[in-house]
Amino acid sequence: MSNESAQATSLLPQNIAALAAYSSAKSEKLTGSTWLNANESPYAKNIELSIEDLNRYPDPQPQLVIDRYAAYAELESENVLMTRGADEGIELLVRTYCEPAKDSIALFLPTYGMYKVTADTHNVAINGLTQALLLDGSVDEIVEAVGSSKLVFICNPNNPTGSITPLEKVKALATALADKALVIVDEAYIEFCPEQSATALINEYSNVVVLRTLSKAFALAGLRTGFTLAQESVLAPIRKVIAPYPVSGVVASIAAQAIAPDAITSMRRQVTILNSLKAKLVQWLNASPAALKILTGEGNFVTLKLADKNYFKVALEQGLVMRAFTLYGEDDWLRISIGNEQELEQVKIWLDGLDKPATSPLLSGQEVS
Numbered sequence: 001m002s003n004e005s006a007q008a009t010s011l012l013p014q015n016i017a018a019l020a021a022y023s024s025a026k027s028e029k030l031t032g033s034t035w036l037n038a039n040e041s042p043y044a045k046n047i048e049l050s051i052e053d054l055n056r057y058p059d060p061q062p063q064l065v066i067d068r069y070a071a072y073a074e075l076e077s078e079n080v081l082m083t084r085g086a087d088e089g090i091e092l093l094v095r096t097y098c099e100p101a102k103d104s105i106a107l108f109l110p111t112y113g114m115y116k117v118t119a120d121t122h123n124v125a126i127n128g129l130t131q132a133l134l135l136d137g138s139v140d141e142i143v144e145a146v147g148s149s150k151l152v153f154i155c156n157p158n159n160p161t162g163s164i165t166p167l168e169k170v171k172a173l174a175t176a177l178a179d180k181a182l183v184i185v186d187e188a189y190i191e192f193c194p195e196q197s198a199t200a201l202i203n204e205y206s207n208v209v210v211l212r213t214l215s216k217a218f219a220l221a222g223l224r225t226g227f228t229l230a231q232e233s234v235l236a237p238i239r240k241v242i243a244p245y246p247v248s249g250v251v252a253s254i255a256a257q258a259i260a261p262d263a264i265t266s267m268r269r270q271v272t273i274l275n276s277l278k279a280k281l282v283q284w285l286n287a288s289p290a291a292l293k294i295l296t297g298e299g300n301f302v303t304l305k306l307a308d309k310n311y312f313k314v315a316l317e318q319g320l321v322m323r324a325f326t327l328y329g330e331d332d333w334l335r336i337s338i339g340n341e342q343e344l345e346q347v348k349i350w351l352d353g354l355d356k357p358a359t360s361p362l363l364s365g366q367e368v369s
Helices: 003-010 063-073 085-097 114-121 131-136 139-146 167-176 232-241 249-258 261-286 311-317 341-354
Strands: 080-083 104-109 125-130 151-155 182-186 208-213 226-229 291-295 301-306 323-327 330-337
Touching (some): 063 226, 104 131, 114 125, 125 131, 131 139, 151 167, 261 301, 261 341
Parallel strands (some): 151 182
Antiparallel strands (some): 301 330
């Protein structure tokens, strides 16, 4: 390490020096022709774009987008805060409501990794609980385990398992944790099971917060647009913390088009198609000896345990990129995003090839990086 690097490192707070960065699907720098690793929509959008006003600062909270999303979520505009993806909503909640080196957040593992990374970044402790407790434990047991945690993150549907926490349980937890903690329901995948949404609880419970995104069903992962939904009393202090111009004018223009009534109708048709394609993929996996265990659940993905983790390398050789990761301490799990029919046909070709006797040295015990 050079002297300059050593000097820079010495300036880091201890929690940042020890931080393990979140490894996103795109940060892995894989190469391929069929991309089913980031839970993106396969449907590209046609957008009308005007860039005449780029010399001016944008509206900090673009009113047309706020009003349209409020109508879509069946809330009032004062209940909506637009952010740079739901990830910024997570960060704003931690920054606003947690005191560093004092407070903690509760989360239910395995789950989305940015809750932990955000807390670690801000020197906020992690109260790591389990999905089993969330799904099977009583409300009293969960509340006891949550303890003094300020924020309780529930990813619903959960990534990467697809499991659903029933709305009645979310409601019971909000009741039990009133005046003790915010119950934050991350609904990144809720369009695939809209009947499970917790947005209806917002008017009733001041401690319920819902996180939303346009990255999944709305097919705008590249736009980085999210929403934090809550009572105004919860959002007011966050509005003091958020950057002065978090949403560019270009982003606002595209987002407004994406959540116009006709666009929402189109999104719902696409969700119906994707859910149907997911059912077909699950059938293929159930018939394949390559999948030892399949976590179907809700959302535009399927998570499975591979019979041989080297099958992932076989897929990469075929140009098929999916998300390999460690789950429950085992490094032979794979998450497959639901693509279009042609993309999923590549998954079928891969699975069918695995049914045949292996001749490739890739199946002889090499490690998957």
